[in-house]
Amino acid sequence: MSEKIAIIGGGVAGLTAGYLLNDFHQVTLFEKDERLGGNVYTLDTKTGEEIDISVFFWSPRLYPNFAKLLKKLDIKLTTKPMEGLSQSFRNLLTRRDYYLSCDLTKPRSTFSAKNFKSAVYQIMALWNYIKIVRMFRKGQLEGLTLRQALKFCPALKGDLLKLAIFPVCVMTSMLWEELMDTPTEFVVAKIEKQMGTPLKFASWRLYPCKTRVYIEKLAAPLKNKIRLNAGIKAVARNGRSVVLKMEDDTEEFFDKVVFACPADTALRLLAEPTDEEKKLLSPWRYNDGLVIVHTDKSNYPPEDLWAMYSYLYTDEDGAINTSINAHYRFQNGVPDDSGYIGCQHPNIPIDKDKIEFQKVFRTPIYDNRSSGTIRELPSLNGINNTYYCGSYFGYGLHEDAVTSAVNVSRSLGAVWT
Numbered sequence: 563m564s565e566k567i568a569i570i571g572g573g574v575a576g577l578t579a580g581y582l583l584n585d586f587h588q589v590t591l592f593e594k595d596e597r598l599g600g601n602v603y604t605l606d607t608k609t610g611e612e613i614d615i616s617v618f619f620w621s622p623r624l625y626p627n628f629a630k631l632l633k634k635l636d637i638k639l640t641t642k643p644m645e646g647l648s649q650s651f652r653n654l655l656t657r658r659d660y661y662l663s664c665d666l667t668k669p670r671s672t673f674s675a676k677n678f679k680s681a682v683y684q685i686m687a688l689w690n691y692i693k694i695v696r697m698f699r700k701g702q703l704e705g706l707t708l709r710q711a712l713k714f715c716p717a718l719k720g721d722l723l724k725l726a727i728f729p730v731c732v733m734t735s736m737l738w739e740e741l742m743d744t745p746t747e748f749v750v751a752k753i754e755k756q757m758g759t760p761l762k763f764a765s766w767r768l769y770p771c772k773t774r775v776y777i778e779k780l781a782a783p784l785k786n787k788i789r790l791n792a793g794i795k796a797v798a799r800n801g802r803s804v805v806l807k808m809e810d811d812t813e814e815f816f817d818k819v820v821f822a823c824p825a826d827t828a829l830r831l832l833a834e835p836t837d838e839e840k841k842l843l844s845p846w847r848y849n850d851g852l853v854i855v856h857t858d859k860s861n862y863p864p865e866d867l868w869a870m871y872s873y874l875y876t877d878e879d880g881a882i883n884t885s886i887n888a889h890y891r892f893q894n895g896v897p898d899d900s901g902y903i904g905c906q907h908p909n910i911p912i913d914k915d916k917i918e919f920q921k922v923f924r925t926p927i928y929d930n931r932s933s934g935t936i937r938e939l940p941s942l943n944g945i946n947n948t949y950y951c952g953s954y955f956g957y958g959l960h961e962d963a964v965t966s967a968v969n970v971s972r973s974l975g976a977v978w979t
């Protein structure tokens with residue numbers, strides 16, 4: 563039977579749920595911003611480049627539901643291997659630069675005399691990662707945070723430690739201190755989920771298209787059913803129906819609600835959360851990470867050391883602070899000489915005349931408490947006419963956002979074949 567379903571949040575999770583439920587129910591999707599996509603953002607630069615600010619790699623093998631969704635949307639999976647996992651590092655205090663490339667198809671540049679120290683560091687970092695994975699598989703790291711597990715790798719220290727850990731900061735969108743408090747089990751599983759095993763790094767692929775393409779395609783059949791600038795203020799449930807309170811205090815009634823917004827927002831919106839909702843949603847905290855897109859090269863390594871990511875860091879009395887900088891010229895479809903840089907968690911002065919865009923992106927923080935809820939989160943679905951989805955149902959990845967939305971949609975009668 564067709565029901566009136568409200569979806570709160572127009573990120574990839576909410577849009578996937580809306581797209582799949584639309585054939586079976588009367589769907590209305592509420593998005594608080596003036597645009598759809600949430601953390602998915604394609605920027606049109608002044609120079610006519612199209613840049614994906616967030617989300618630009620995935621592997622079809624490791625993201626089966628997302629790959630299936632793109633296929634349903636008739637988006638061709640013409641994926642392109644990444645040109646090695648090149649990354650560069652600059653210690654802002656010593657001005658020392660490192661350049662790492664895992665592209666073993668180009669051993670000359672990877673192991674060149676110029677990069678000799680970096681290459682040695684790279685091998686040591688990888689060796690230590692394999693050691694951690696082995697210990698983890700033997701159950702020797704059970705219950706330990708990453709900070710505790712790293713004590714078993716005394717060789718990882720100084721700049722080498724940063725070279726080994728910063729790439730994980732990229733994958734998790736977490737700051738150093740947040741990452742150190744993350745369970746090792748989660749970190750290892752997340753790396754394998756996003757990149758495969760260390761020997762299968764090559765399975766990484768760049769997105770086949772700009773991310774806004776699939777956002778637009780997901781939204782197309784929902785035309786007239788999407789409300790932008792429509793932040794929901796409160797949600798009440800009375801056993802039979804769900805009442806959504808808008809910013810202007812008007813109310814709308816639905817049979818069911820799907821929360822596709824961050825977990826902490828969902829809990830805040832609920833008028834009377836159940837004990838289970840409090841237990842499973844309250845552990846979630848979010849990182850409000852600022853990303854600045856600019857063309858100011860002054861604090862960066864020389865351009866021949868530019869890589870997919872540069873990390874600019876300081877280490878003062880053990881307080882480690884890094885910005886994560888995406889060099890968009892390495893992104894699919896962006897000119898090779900593009901000067902645009904996306905600086906996440908900025909820790910350098912940036913010439914304001916060279917700033918073209920800035921935005922805060924909210925991403926989940928995975929500590930012992932929050933990651934401990936993941937297995938139980940699906941048990942909230944269907945209780946009190948309420949459903950939940952979003953990337954926090956897994957490892958914070960696109961695949962997790964899509965999979966959780968598929969699961970919610972299927973339990974509401976949608977077909978996923």
Ligand SMILES: Cc1cc2nc3c(=O)[nH]c(=O)nc-3n(C[C@H](O)[C@H](O)[C@H](O)COP(=O)(O)OP(=O)(O)OC[C@H]3O[C@@H](n4cnc5c(N)ncnc54)[C@H](O)[C@@H]3O)c2cc1C
Binds near residue numbers: 570574595598599824
């Ligand atoms: C810099 C960066 C890089 C990333 N790179 C990758 C990558 O390479 N690969 C990958 O798999 N993942 C990546 N991610 C993770 C990616 O963000 C997630 O995979 C996914 O986009 C999250 O989707 P979501 O729908 O769960 O949440 P969101 O995108 O956060 O969507 C939630 C939506 O809810 C809306 N909302 C909130 N409150 C309300 C309210 N009260 N009323 C109405 N609407 C509301 C928000 O405005 C937002 O649109 C990256 C993230 C960032 C920030």
